[in-house]
Amino acid sequence: MHLTDQHAWTNRWRRYHPAEKLLLAGGLLLLSITLPPLTTAPVVLLVVWLATVIGAGIPAAALARFIAVPSAFLLTSVPFLVLSVSSSQGIAFSPSGLETALRVVARSLAAISSMAFLTLTTPVIAWTPLLRRLGVPQAIVEIMLLIYRLIFVFAEQAVTASQAQAARLGYDGIRRSLHSLGLLVASLLERSLARMRRLEIGLAARNFDGELRVLQPTYALSLWRLALIGSTLLAVAAVSLLGNQLLAKAMT
Amino acid sequence: MSPVILAARDIDYVYPGNVQALQGLSLDIEQGRKLAVLGPNGSGKTTLLLHLNGTLKPRRGEILLDGRPAAYDRRSLNIWRSRVGLVLQEPDDQLFSASVYQDISFGPLNQGLSAAEARERVRLALAALHIKPLAERATHMLSFGQKKRVAIAGILAMRPEVLILDEPTAGLDAQGVAQLLTVLEEQRRAGATLVFATHDMDLAYTWADVVAVFCDGRVLRQGETVAVLSDRELLQAARLKMPWLLEVAQALGELEQPPRSQEALLELLRQSHSSPVTVQTPLPDPPPQGGRELLQNSYLAYSPSPCGRGLEGGG
Numbered sequence: 001m002h003l004t005d006q007h008a009w010t011n012r013w014r015r016y017h018p019a020e021k022l023l024l025a026g027g028l029l030l031l032s033i034t035l036p037p038l039t040t041a042p043v044v045l046l047v048v049w050l051a052t053v054i055g056a057g058i059p060a061a062a063l064a065r066f067i068a069v070p071s072a073f074l075l076t077s078v079p080f081l082v083l084s085v086s087s088s089q090g091i092a093f094s095p096s097g098l099e100t101a102l103r104v105v106a107r108s109l110a111a112i113s114s115m116a117f118l119t120l121t122t123p124v125i126a127w128t129p130l131l132r133r134l135g136v137p138q139a140i141v142e143i144m145l146l147i148y149r150l151i152f153v154f155a156e157q158a159v160t161a162s163q164a165q166a167a168r169l170g171y172d173g174i175r176r177s178l179h180s181l182g183l184l185v186a187s188l189l190e191r192s193l194a195r196m197r198r199l200e201i202g203l204a205a206r207n208f209d210g211e212l213r214v215l216q217p218t219y220a221l222s223l224w225r226l227a228l229i230g231s232t233l234l235a236v237a238a239v240s241l242l243g244n245q246l247l248a249k250a251m252t
Numbered sequence: 253m254s255p256v257i258l259a260a261r262d263i264d265y266v267y268p269g270n271v272q273a274l275q276g277l278s279l280d281i282e283q284g285r286k287l288a289v290l291g292p293n294g295s296g297k298t299t300l301l302l303h304l305n306g307t308l309k310p311r312r313g314e315i316l317l318d319g320r321p322a323a324y325d326r327r328s329l330n331i332w333r334s335r336v337g338l339v340l341q342e343p344d345d346q347l348f349s350a351s352v353y354q355d356i357s358f359g360p361l362n363q364g365l366s367a368a369e370a371r372e373r374v375r376l377a378l379a380a381l382h383i384k385p386l387a388e389r390a391t392h393m394l395s396f397g398q399k400k401r402v403a404i405a406g407i408l409a410m411r412p413e414v415l416i417l418d419e420p421t422a423g424l425d426a427q428g429v430a431q432l433l434t435v436l437e438e439q440r441r442a443g444a445t446l447v448f449a450t451h452d453m454d455l456a457y458t459w460a461d462v463v464a465v466f467c468d469g470r471v472l473r474q475g476e477t478v479a480v481l482s483d484r485e486l487l488q489a490a491r492l493k494m495p496w497l498l499e500v501a502q503a504l505g506e507l508e509q510p511p512r513s514q515e516a517l518l519e520l521l522r523q524s525h526s527s528p529v530t531v532q533t534p535l536p537d538p539p540p541q542g543g544r545e546l547l548q549n550s551y552l553a554y555s556p557s558p559c560g561r562g563l564e565g566g567g
């Protein structure tokens with residue numbers, strides 16, 4: 001989460017209109033779900049790699065890590081698709097099951113990677129204007145952003161506090177570890193409350209009146225980029241359908 | 253004497269749990285002058301500052317704005333806080349937004365400025381604190397010193413008449429401190445009144461026009477920096493150390509005008525090189541040697557001793 005977030009804030013495409021990225025990611029997602037997966041997935045993966053790594057300048061490793069976590073869950077389901085259980089044969093390998101598994105994996109990989117692109121390239125502040133436009137109430141958006149900020153403050157506190165405990169041998173052995181952890185959680189709760197109270201003071205010093213008004217970043221839609229996204233999506237669809245026909249011919 | 257823009261009159265404050273943080277405290281903040289509020293840990297500096305922008309309300313006594321008792325209704329508080337900006341000790345207590353740029357824009361927008369005006373304020377505040385490159389960063393990706401600057405920028409962008417900073421230099425590197433002082437000096441030239449709370453005696457000595465020495469919730473003495481900080485008994489009573497420049501100046505003899513900066517001291521020493529200065533006053537006590545003595549002098553002396561004894565002639 002932390003690393004993903006860091007890339008979102010610093011990547012080369014951070015200033016591009018979030019709607020453009022949403023269009024590309026949403027388009028790819030739609031194609032991955034609707035078109036034949038075996039030929040679509042490789043093309044989608046290629047486009048995502050081009051956009052994320054070559055375009056936005058995010059390390060390929062970060063992209064791979066993002067995709068890897070849900071993929072691990074995905075792979076655990078493969079045996080259930082490939083093996084079939086029947087009363088006559090017991091547990092058996094099923095060829096049609098293999099094909100289904102391949103399709104599922106390909107489709108999911110493509111879908112996950114298009115979401116990876118969106119998440120890795122779009123910082124949280126870019127989402128706010130979009131959410132507002134989609135009709136999410138201001139108060140909800142504010143709370144989301146505040147929680148987002150506080151997660152980092154608390155995480156930092158938790159890390160420092162546990163390091164301090166470890167420095168005083170608080171995590172030596174299971175018993176002591178559990179004890180230390182309990183103390184940590186209790187103190188974090190208390191300190192979080194105190195911190196919220198102080199944050200209130202800090203906000204009040206700047207005339208907080210119940211609404212977290214801030215300047216929203218402005219993004220310009222670029223026709224050129226929109227055209228590029230449109231043609232990319234068309235190209236993906238064309239290549240995938242064409243590939244599928246070739247594949248079908250080769251099979252027969 | 254410049255007009256008093258903000259003052260505390262005889263204020264008492266008690267925290268829940270019966271912690272008496274301020275008792276009978278009075279303080280004058282003169283327009284256009286630099287005031288350092290000096291006191292050891294736990295002496296009530298932060299508590300006082302929270303009174304100066306209306307965050308805390310004194311149990312007894314009052315805060316005067318332009319000589320008139322301040323009111324605590326919403327409207328008055330808004331005007332008050334637009335005029336008196338308070339930068340907290342801990343930047344994380346002030347930064348709420350995910351992005352630096354947005355955080356700084358918060359105050360100006362609350363003051364009712366248009367987006368365009370706010371944008372301009374943010375730009376100037378970013379430039380003033382030399383943090384333009386941080387504008388697009390996430391708040392949580394900053395170092396402590398950088399967060400501190402952002403917190404200051406957030407207040408600066410509101411253009412307060414009185415700018416109050418709680419421990420502004422703590423956690424800043426030497427260059428950061430120098431830059432901050434330059435920024436604040438610019439603000440002062442533009443007419444702002446500046447208040448620091450600090451226990452950095454050396455900084456207070458070189459920076460402040462006026463100091464208020466503080467202990468256990470009271471101001472022991474407020475006055476011109478050199479006069480107050482030369483008072484060894486007072487400082488001892490407040491458990492504070494004399495600034496080293498003054499220490500050296502006193503060791504050199506009764507100087508008419510003690511040097512206010514390291515450069516001035518060096519110049520003085522260079523001038524007197526041909527005719528060496530004779531030490532007239534005895535040097536201060538040598539630092540304690542043994543562990544026991546050290547304990548007695550610092551740690552034990554710190555905890556219970558009430559301050560002000562030396563002043564009242566007791567002991």
Ligand SMILES: Nc1ncnc2c1ncn2[C@@H]1O[C@H](COP(=O)(O)OP(=O)(O)OP(=O)(O)O)[C@@H](O)[C@H]1O
Nearest residue numbers: 267268271273291292293294295296297298299300
């Ligand atoms: N929220 C609180 N609840 C109870 N007591 C408090 C609270 N905040 C401060 N105090 C107490 O009030 C007294 C004054 O504290 P204050 O924070 O004003 O000191 P300070 O001079 O700013 O110290 P420092 O130099 O350490 O920042 C201390 O004894 C402190 O323990």
Ligand SMILES: [Mg+2]
Nearest residue numbers: 297298341418
């Ligand atoms: Mg304090």
